[in-house]
Amino acid sequence: MHRYRYREQELYCENVPVATLAEEYGTPLWVYSRKTLEDNYKAISEAFSAVDCTICFSVKSCSSLGVLGVFREMNSGFDIVSGGELHRVIKAGGDTSRVVYAGVGKTDDEIRYAISHNIMMFNVESEDELANISRIAEEMDAIAPVSLRLNPDVDPKTHRKTTTGKKENKFGIDLAIAAQIVNNIRDYPGVRLIGADVHLGSPINSPAPYAEALEKIVPFILEHRSEAAPFTHMNCGGGFGLFYKDEAVPTFKEYADTIVPYIQKLGCKLVLEPGRSMAGNSAILLADVQYTKTNGEKTFVIIDAGMNDLIRPAMYESYHFLWPIITDNTPNWNGVGETPADESKLIPTDVVGPICESSDVFTHDRPLPPMQRGDTVAIFSAGAYGSTMSSNYNSHPRAAEVLVSGEEWAIIRQRETWDDLIRLETGI
Numbered sequence: 001m002h003r004y005r006y007r008e009q010e011l012y013c014e015n016v017p018v019a020t021l022a023e024e025y026g027t028p029l030w031v032y033s034r035k036t037l038e039d040n041y042k043a044i045s046e047a048f049s050a051v052d053c054t055i056c057f058s059v060k061s062c063s064s065l066g067v068l069g070v071f072r073e074m075n076s077g078f079d080i081v082s083g084g085e086l087h088r089v090i091k092a093g094g095d096t097s098r099v100v101y102a103g104v105g106k107t108d109d110e111i112r113y114a115i116s117h118n119i120m121m122f123n124v125e126s127e128d129e130l131a132n133i134s135r136i137a138e139e140m141d142a143i144a145p146v147s148l149r150l151n152p153d154v155d156p157k158t159h160r161k162t163t164t165g166k167k168e169n170k171f172g173i174d175l176a177i178a179a180q181i182v183n184n185i186r187d188y189p190g191v192r193l194i195g196a197d198v199h200l201g202s203p204i205n206s207p208a209p210y211a212e213a214l215e216k217i218v219p220f221i222l223e224h225r226s227e228a229a230p231f232t233h234m235n236c237g238g239g240f241g242l243f244y245k246d247e248a249v250p251t252f253k254e255y256a257d258t259i260v261p262y263i264q265k266l267g268c269k270l271v272l273e274p275g276r277s278m279a280g281n282s283a284i285l286l287a288d289v290q291y292t293k294t295n296g297e298k299t300f301v302i303i304d305a306g307m308n309d310l311i312r313p314a315m316y317e318s319y320h321f322l323w324p325i326i327t328d329n330t331p332n333w334n335g336v337g338e339t340p341a342d343e344s345k346l347i348p349t350d351v352v353g354p355i356c357e358s359s360d361v362f363t364h365d366r367p368l369p370p371m372q373r374g375d376t377v378a379i380f381s382a383g384a385y386g387s388t389m390s391s392n393y394n395s396h397p398r399a400a401e402v403l404v405s406g407e408e409w410a411i412i413r414q415r416e417t418w419d420d421l422i423r424l425e426t427g428i
């Protein structure tokens with residue numbers, strides 16, 4: 001569930017009309033709903049409560065300090081993939097003993113930084129990396145807790161660019177090689193092997209791939225568990241689905257019903273790394289209509305947000321629901337509208353951004369209400385991999401971000417200025 005609703009033909013985030021925010025801060029503007037983040041965290045915690053489960057919010061999906069602060073208040077852990085993300089968690093007041101660190105290319109500096117902050121564990125992606133972590137930990141007179149990221153060669157049936165658990169992907173370790181690493185674990189005295197982890201891809205709109213992976217991983221752990229490799233933690237990664245268009249997204253309970261029995265069989269702790277399912281429906285991107293035009297049959301609506309703000313449609317052909325924030329024709333999408341849209345009044349429309357790329361397109365011939373210069377639109381389900389993937393392409397300053405809570409709101413990221421664009425540069 002999310003906290004966006006049309007009331008009297010006007011879109012609200014919780015109890016705030018989003019038009020008020022667009023007026024106060026300008027557009028493009030990211031608007032987050034605190035309650036939605038909290039509801040999602042509570043729902044996943046509840047669903048997996050039959051086992052000892054640490055939810056590590058995946059920072060890469062939505063990394064603003066304000067959003068991380070909401071998760072810190074919920075006592076969430078964090079899943080990170082860089083020293084920069086660890087820095088964010090620390091600045092947001094997060095508990096580093098609840099941080100798991102994944103990624104295939106951790107540098108020495110990043111490893112040192114994470115060891116010095118006593119993170120929960122490294123998710124190790126190769127024997128080379130394991131050797132390096134062990135070496136650095138020994139130098140620091142520390143023992144680094146590690147988990148082996150396994151590659152079970154399972155197809156999560158998602159976009160090819162977000163598939164991670166198949167043999168041809170760069171992620172994780174083949175089970176046969178992982179077995180050798182476990183057998184040789186005493187060669188690496190700087191680490192303590194406490195877990196196994198897997199992340200298959202994102203989004204995975206079925207619990208079945210998790211079962212398929214665990215069918216391979218559970219026997220592996222039971223066979224290789226020892227005093228030197230106690231496997232006290234099983235980390236099933238992220239990947240839980242999000243409603244974008246019309247997909248049948250399983251509930252957290254449905255994922256839990258599949259995953260929990262395997263964890264009970266292992267008698268170990270569970271770690272999860274959800275990102276999209278926590279942050280995705282918490283945010284919208286507001287944009288103003290700059291111009292409209294027709295080219296033959298086609299109607300174009302040009303807005304002030306582009307692929308530099310939200311790259312998902314251009315990069316993955318992703319669908320994001322889009323609608324004017326003030327309308328007498330409220331939509332029938334995921335509960336936001338009060339009445340189903342009157343389709344006779346809709347026009348096939350290409351909503352596009354200002355970027356000089358033909359892929360800078362948010363909708364292709366999608367039936368939408370007529371729009372004109374000065375209208376504001378909301379792009380929904382934009383909280384995950386939205387602002388975190390934004391860039392300054394075409395030298396557009398990054399948008400501001402606002403966190404709404406009930407009737408109140410706070411700015412959590414200022415809009416960048418033109419001077420910010422060149423702040424670190426030196427001319428000749």
Ligand code: LLP
Pocket residue numbers: 058061079102103162164199201202203237238239240273274275276277312316384385
């Ligand atoms: N854990 C690991 C190791 C990951 O690689 C990811 C996502 C997650 C957890 C979180 O997955 P989630 O719960 O958010 O599905 N930019 C793409 C998604 C890339 C996902 C990268 N890894 C998109 O916009 O769809």
